[in-house]
Amino acid sequence: MIVGDYIENIECESFLDPETGRVRIRPLPNQGIPTNLVIECSRTFRDTAKYPLRTKFKTENVKVCQKDVGRIYLRAQDQMLYKI
Numbered sequence: 001m002i003v004g005d006y007i008e009n010i011e012c013e014s015f016l017d018p019e020t021g022r023v024r025i026r027p028l029p030n031q032g033i034p035t036n037l038v039i040e041c042s043r044t045f046r047d048t049a050k051y052p053l054r055t056k057f058k059t060e061n062v063k064v065c066q067k068d069v070g071r072i073y074l075r076a077q078d079q080m081l082y083k084i
Contacts, residue, residue, distance in 0.1 A: 001033075001072065005064045010074070011084065012039055014046060014055050023048060025057065025081065027074070040065070040075040057081035 010027050017024040017038065023046040025039040039062060045051060061077040 001064050003064050003066050003072065007033065007062050007064070007074070008060065010039070010059045010062055012057050012059065012081070014048075014051055014053055014057075016053060022046075023053065025076075028056070033074075037071075038073050039081075040073055040079065041081050042079040045081045051083070056084050058084050 010031060010033065012025050012027050014023055014025055016022075025041055025045060026035055027033040027037060027039065029035050039059065041059075045055075045057065059076045059081055062074040063077070064072060065075050066072045
């Protein structure tokens with residue numbers, strides 16, 4: 001994966017990130033994408049009152065990103081996910 005690349009149609013799920021203790025979104029297995037990456041999206045999709053942990057979503061498009069200091073992550077287009 002190269003920072004700046006785009007990947008289309010990723011299936012993902014919400015989970016409790018053991019590194020931060022926060023609800024995050026990650027890719028589902030068997031898509032050729034590491035499942036330890038997180039997907040940046042709107043906070044709405046991480047609200048467990050509305051979407052319980054392990055809720056499955058799909059993204060139309062994600063961009064591979066990395067801040068100056070930090071791990072590689074994926075950013076959902078317009079920070080939008082679609083429940084499946």
